Amino acid sequence: MRIADIQSHIDHELVSREQIETLIEKTARQISHDYAGKDLLMLAVLKGAVNTLAALSQEISIPAQMEFMSLSSYGSGTQSSGVIRVRKDLDCSVRGRHILIVEDIIDSGRTLRWLVDELKGRGAASVEVFSLLDKVSRREVQVDVKYPGYVIPDEFVVGFGLDYDEQYRNLDSIAVLKPQEYEHEDQGEQS
Numbered sequence: 001m002r003i004a005d006i007q008s009h010i011d012h013e014l015v016s017r018e019q020i021e022t023l024i025e026k027t028a029r030q031i032s033h034d035y036a037g038k039d040l041l042m043l044a045v046l047k048g049a050v051n052t053l054a055a056l057s058q059e060i061s062i063p064a065q066m067e068f069m070s071l072s073s074y075g076s077g078t079q080s081s082g083v084i085r086v087r088k089d090l091d092c093s094v095r096g097r098h099i100l101i102v103e104d105i106i107d108s109g110r111t112l113r114w115l116v117d118e119l120k121g122r123g124a125a126s127v128e129v130f131s132l133l134d135k136v137s138r139r140e141v142q143v144d145v146k147y148p149g150y151v152i153p154d155e156f157v158v159g160f161g162l163d164y165d166e167q168y169r170n171l172d173s174i175a176v177l178k179p180q181e182y183e184h185e186d187q188g189e190q191s
């Protein structure tokens with residue numbers, strides 16, 4: 001789905017498909033170089049990171065295992081509940097493995113902080129992070145990001161895997177919705 005297909009819902013585009021591709025190609029080259037000769041395990045945080053992992057994995061020029069974990073804290077709204085819910089855990093051991101976490105966005109940093117600590121607790125040999133987007137101004141907890149993506153302003157974004165209430169994940173770029181899209185949102189709702 002492209003912006004033109006849902007123009008009446010979109011306020012503006014923030015990161016174009018071309019910009020996403022450029023960043024992913026550059027990052028994939030760096031990752032392929034850094035992990036050459038190592039046993040790389042790329043771990044995508046579902047659901048949001050599915051598009052980013054799919055695009056990144058095709059540009060990586062070394063063998064890499066792909067694994068998934070589904071974590072949620074935003075539910076159907078635009079505010080984090082602050083509680084990380086494990087919807088689907090890993091189905092392999094990470095002990096002694098070199099893990100690259102692949103994320104769509106870092107906002108408060110709570111999801112990543114929890115995951116990095118969890119993987120280290122499970123005995124991973126190394127844990128690094130690539131995130132396509134970074135809302136630096138919203139950070140509440142500190143996380144080290146080895147492969148940074150685009151720094152974006154404090155606006156709720158959708159597309160390329162990112163959702164609002166499970167919608168818009170299949171948009172092919174990153175965009176900000178019109179304010180009326182959020183008007184029905186109950187500010188108390190933090191599922």
Ligand SMILES: O=P(O)(O)OC[C@H]1O[C@H](OP(=O)(O)OP(=O)(O)O)[C@H](O)[C@@H]1O
Pocket residue numbers: 045046047048049071072073074075080103104105106107108109110111112163
């Ligand atoms: O830095 P944080 O404030 O923790 O926010 C970032 C996380 O929030 C979103 O996930 P969400 O809970 O919406 O689940 P989803 O990926 O299934 O949409 C996003 O995909 C990140 O994983």
Ligand code: HPA
Pocket residue numbers: 074105106107155156157158162163164
């Ligand atoms: O801006 C966002 N959009 C979608 N999901 C998110 N999760 C954290 N921030 C965001």
Ligand SMILES: [Mg+2]
Pocket residue numbers: 048074075162163164
């Ligand atoms: Mg979400």
